[in-house]
Structures are given as structure tokens and as C-alpha cells.
Amino acid sequence: MRSPRSEEPHADLLPDILQQKSAPRTFSYVEKDVMLYAVGVGMGADPLNEQELDFVYEKRLKVLPSAATVLPTANGGFWPPANSSAKPGPRETTLDYTAVLHGEQKVELHRPLPPSGAFTVTGGVTGAIDKGKDKGAILFNESVWTDAAGEKVATLTTSSFARADGGFGGPSEGAPKPHPTPTRAPDKTIEIATRPDQCAIYRLSGDTNPLHIDPEAARVSGFDRPILHGLCTFGITCRAVLQAMLDYDTDQMASHQLRWSSPVYPGDVFTIDLWRDGKEISFEVHVKARGVTVVKNGLTVVR
Known part of the structure; x- marks a missing residue:
């Protein structure tokens, strides 16, 4: 990570990036957004598959759990992500987004998603691993959906590989261990x-x-x-x-x-x-x- 106020990485950039949070943002989506997402991941290609039809037809509409990753952007999408320009820390920490790749993603649903609704999402950086000046960095983000009553609906956690932003003085270890894949033949x-x-x-x-x-x-x-x-x-x-x-x-x-x-x-x-x-x-x-x-x-x- 680089600060616009400094040409060289400094160790104190670590608390800076960890203080970056996105402001709470209310978003909404409708049935059309849910169906468009399902088509976007290949659902409904077979018009006689009635189980997949339920994801692309409003008659008995179901929501793919993975849609939680994009529905907050359905009406007024944004790129780069909202927290990329957050400035609550001692300085703005910037990333080279041309060199950022998604590493890991998790969606946890506290209850099934409805076909339409309005929610509030908040998020921010929860951790950073420094792989070295020429090896990049790994950033961990979390965002949480809540309903009008303040109850959690979904929690999304993400890791991103910032290939051009290593060497900022952060820890080189501490990333969560990945889920082990079974060694037997697939079921x-x-x-x-x-x-x-x-x-x-x-x-x-x-x-x-x-x-x-x-x-x-x-x-x-x-x-x-x-x-x-x-x-x-x-x-x-x-x-x-x-x-x-x-x-x-x-x-x-x-x-x-x-x-x-x-x-x-x-x-x-x-x-x-x-x-x-x-x-x-x-x-x-x-x-x-x-x-x-x-x-x-x-x-x-x-x-």
C-alpha cells in the first residue's frame, strides 16, 4: 500500500489500512435483479429444467445464496469498491487496482435471502498480510448486511491479492488456514x-x-x-x-x-x-x- 503523502512504504501504513471502513449504505434490489444474476451464472439454460426455472422466473422465485456478493450493487453498481477511497485513518492508503485479484470469498447467510428487499451494508479491512515489496500483499475485508431492525442477514468475508502493494511493513504470516480437501475419490x-x-x-x-x-x-x-x-x-x-x-x-x-x-x-x-x-x-x-x-x-x- 502507498500513501499519497509518501513515496516510500512505512510501517505505520498498517494501522492506516486497518482503519479504513466504508460508511453504512442502504441498498435495495428487486426480483429482476435476482433473475438477472441467476442468468449470469448460467441458470435457466435448459427451459425444461423446472428446478432451475425457479431461479429465473417470478412464479416461485428463489435466490441463489451467492447473489449476496453482487446484490448491493444491483441498482447503481460501483467500481472500485466503496472503501477504496475511505479516509478515516491518518492518511488515505491507495491500492493499484489494476494489479488486485480476488483470492478467497465466503458468504454466510444468517437467513435465506428474499426475492426483493432493502438492507444496510457496512464493511472494511479486517487484516493485512505483507508478502514483501516484490511479492504483494493480502487484504482481508468483511461486509455485513442488516435489516431495518438491525438484525444480521448476511456476512461476506473476502481476501484479495494486491500484487503491486507489498513491502508496507505488516506481518508476513497469520492468514487463516484453507479448508482441507478430502483425499478420497469424489462422491x-x-x-x-x-x-x-x-x-x-x-x-x-x-x-x-x-x-x-x-x-x-x-x-x-x-x-x-x-x-x-x-x-x-x-x-x-x-x-x-x-x-x-x-x-x-x-x-x-x-x-x-x-x-x-x-x-x-x-x-x-x-x-x-x-x-x-x-x-x-x-x-x-x-x-x-x-x-x-x-x-x-x-x-x-x-x-
């Missing part, structure tokens, strides 16, 4: 194909980062073409768990989390391995055509 394996135009559809839910649509922006970030939104992959894995293990029963899903391990390109075909151990469903995602694992340490906890 079930399914395939889900992404669309070549998946980014163009998904971004309409509010994530307008040009990395995912603009070839020039992708090249600036070190990619030869636009990559799929990490949170789109997150939504597809949520859909996969519901499809393969929970019979599309969203009420059963208490939390969903994963760690990205390699970029995804629109058109990739996901091979998703799943394991069930009591209330824990582990998963991993591979793209066989490119010989890569794109998601590791996935975990869904059921109620």
Missing part, C-alpha cells in the same frame, strides 16, 4: 460449461471492472484476454452444489466459500468434484482442457 463429479459471452451477461449485475470485458484492460493487468469474474465462478460453484448435492434447496445452504487458484476464461468447461461429510460439502473445480485447477478448498456448510 460426485459434474460438468458445467461457461459461455463465451459469460462476462458480458454477468457484468450486468453490477461488477463493471473492465478487466472482464475490455481486451486492453486485460492486457494492462497481465492477461492476453478478458478473464471471467471470480464472483461469477463463485456463483457457478454455488449452483453446482445446489444441483448435485442439495436438490436445489437454497434454505439448506448456511455458507459457501472457496479459494481461487487460477484464472478462468469465458468458454471454459468446469469439472467439479464434490464430497459430502455430514453438514460439510467440499468441492474443487478443474478445467481439463487447460490442465488447471481453478478453485480449491471449496466448502459449503448446510443447516
Whole structure:
């Protein structure tokens, strides 16, 4: 992290970044936003699949739990994130957003999401790991949804890899240990194909980062073409768990989390391995055509 008042990193930037919080913000979403998100992660492609129809048709509308990652931006999306310009600390700490990648994501639902509603979201940085001046940094954020009565609805935790912002004097260790993937053969394996135009559809839910649509922006970030939104992959894995293990029963899903391990390109075909151990469903995602694992340490906890 760099301060606009200093050319060199200083150790006292650490409390600065940890003091950055976003102001409480009220947001709302409607049924159309819920359906658009579901289409953006591939739901409803088969018009005769009545279980998926419930996510894209208002008759018996269900909300994908992973939609919590984008619904706060549904009506008036923003990029960069709101807290990127927060200034409650001794100085503003800035990031090079062209070099920031999503590392891990978790959504915890304190109750199932309704098809429409209005909520308040607050958030901020909860931790920072310094990998070194030339190795980047890992930032941990948390945001919380509350309803009109102040009751928690959802808690989202995120880690981001800031590739150009290491060397600020913070701790080099202390990141949470990832969920261990079972070593036995998967209990079930399914395939889900992404669309070549998946980014163009998904971004309409509010994530307008040009990395995912603009070839020039992708090249600036070190990619030869636009990559799929990490949170789109997150939504597809949520859909996969519901499809393969929970019979599309969203009420059963208490939390969903994963760690990205390699970029995804629109058109990739996901091979998703799943394991069930009591209330824990582990998963991993591979793209066989490119010989890569794109998601590791996935975990869904059921109620």
C-alpha cells in the first residue's frame, strides 16, 4: 500500500489500512435483479429444467445464496469498491487496482435471502498480510448486511491479492488456514460449461471492472484476454452444489466459500468434484482442457 503523502512504504501504513471502513449504505434490489444474476451464472439454460426455472422466473422465485456478493450493487453498481477511497485513518492508503485479484470469498447467510428487499451494508479491512515489496500483499475485508431492525442477514468475508502493494511493513504470516480437501475419490463429479459471452451477461449485475470485458484492460493487468469474474465462478460453484448435492434447496445452504487458484476464461468447461461429510460439502473445480485447477478448498456448510 502507498500513501499519497509518501513515496516510500512505512510501517505505520498498517494501522492506516486497518482503519479504513466504508460508511453504512442502504441498498435495495428487486426480483429482476435476482433473475438477472441467476442468468449470469448460467441458470435457466435448459427451459425444461423446472428446478432451475425457479431461479429465473417470478412464479416461485428463489435466490441463489451467492447473489449476496453482487446484490448491493444491483441498482447503481460501483467500481472500485466503496472503501477504496475511505479516509478515516491518518492518511488515505491507495491500492493499484489494476494489479488486485480476488483470492478467497465466503458468504454466510444468517437467513435465506428474499426475492426483493432493502438492507444496510457496512464493511472494511479486517487484516493485512505483507508478502514483501516484490511479492504483494493480502487484504482481508468483511461486509455485513442488516435489516431495518438491525438484525444480521448476511456476512461476506473476502481476501484479495494486491500484487503491486507489498513491502508496507505488516506481518508476513497469520492468514487463516484453507479448508482441507478430502483425499478420497469424489462422491460426485459434474460438468458445467461457461459461455463465451459469460462476462458480458454477468457484468450486468453490477461488477463493471473492465478487466472482464475490455481486451486492453486485460492486457494492462497481465492477461492476453478478458478473464471471467471470480464472483461469477463463485456463483457457478454455488449452483453446482445446489444441483448435485442439495436438490436445489437454497434454505439448506448456511455458507459457501472457496479459494481461487487460477484464472478462468469465458468458454471454459468446469469439472467439479464434490464430497459430502455430514453438514460439510467440499468441492474443487478443474478445467481439463487447460490442465488447471481453478478453485480449491471449496466448502459449503448446510443447516
